[in-house]
Amino acid sequence: MxxxxxxxxxxxxxxxxxxxxxxxxxxxxxxxxxxxxxxxxxxxxxxxxxxxxxxxxxxxxxxxxxxxxxxxxxxxxxxxxxxxxxxxxxxxxxxxTGAPVAAGAQRNALNVYQAVTIASIVQAEAAAKEDMGKVARVIFNRLERGMPLQMDSTINYALGRSTLKTSTKDTKIDSPYNSYQRMGLPPTPIANPGDEAMTAAINPTPGDWLYFVTVKPGDTRFTADYTEHRRNVDEFNRLQQSASKQAGAGAAK
Structure with missing residues (x-):
């Protein structure tokens, strides 16, 4: 950046x-x-x-x-x-530690450190500021249902990288930050969140979403339906492959 x-x-x-x-x-x-x-x-x-x-x-x-x-x-x-x-x-x-964050964390049955941890994931995962509240809601919905968070950003943190591509092998790494394998929040925040991400973490947008993927810039899709989510992920993968081929063709010239 x-x-x-x-x-x-x-x-x-x-x-x-x-x-x-x-x-x-x-x-x-x-x-x-x-x-x-x-x-x-x-x-x-x-x-x-x-x-x-x-x-x-x-x-x-x-x-x-x-x-x-x-x-x-x-x-x-x-x-x-x-x-x-x-x-x-x-x-x-x-x-x-001011009233809005402390009270917001308490309202969501969190301590402030946990709220900061959620905000750090929101900061890393949301493609746009307007999506932050929805990403936070996905985190809360998954925690409440006892589902693993399965956030690629936590894998990236464990591996010390930033990428959109997470492989099946990546999701099997032995790390407390592997939110595919470990339940609950990671042991620490994974970044340093700003005001908007903190606001989202204590005031998540109402909704039933459990999944999201940014198919292309400006197009992040949230859903509670796994089948629909898989279709969205397939579309994301197709677009990534297409972009990769075009980049390769450009390099070949």
Whole structure:
């Protein structure tokens, strides 16, 4: 994803003045961006977690995934990884522990950490902001029915990748993030969600949907009927194969 990570100050100095963290970035991406912004050796920010003393919920067990809130952060005079990570976590705590999120989580029989986890899946799965509430509803409907979530985004997280293609082999990996094999929510968030995804997680759109697939850009189909869902998935696969063939033909020329 091409985003302007850094901005320069008004005097045109080469040192970046701020750091932009986009919605849906994983912690590993945030660490890399901080290293780059502060011109530090790769891996420095991740190593700084031990001394950052971040105010995370107990359920997080020291892992800030989900709590590195997406926003633009000024670097200030003497920026350090610890200062930036603290600013992100403090921003997340202000957002998540306020009345709307805390009450919304409680209304849905969740704690805040679970709501953030759902929001992270919504952020990763929804092709458009207007679909977020529906994706959240699919998650709730599956949890209530004792169905595995079967979200490709959790497999991608386990494998450290981002792709639309998940193979049968992928769905059999041994990981607590394999939501095809494991019941319930993954053990941590899988990304750092923004405001819209959090709103969707605590106010899911009413509906009976259990399945969804983005057949093509702008065309995400939700259904409660498995047969209909398989037809939608078949159409998605046909379009993917067609696009792949066209790309191959273009390369052959």
């Amino acid at each position: 091409a985003v302007p990570l850094l901005t320069t100050d008004d005097e045109g100095e080469s040192r970046p003045a701020s750091l932009l963290i986009p919605e849906g970035w994983r912690a590993t991406q945030v660490y890399g961006a901080v290293d780059k912004a502060l011109a530090l050796p790769a891996g420095t920010t991740k190593k700084s977690l031990a001394k950052a003393n971040l105010k995370l919920p107990n359920d997080a067990e020291g892992n800030p995934e989900g709590y590195l809130f997406p926003a633009t952060y000024p670097l200030g005079e003497n920026p350090t990884p610890e200062k930036l990570l603290t600013a992100m976590v403090d921003t997340a705590n202000k957002k998540f």
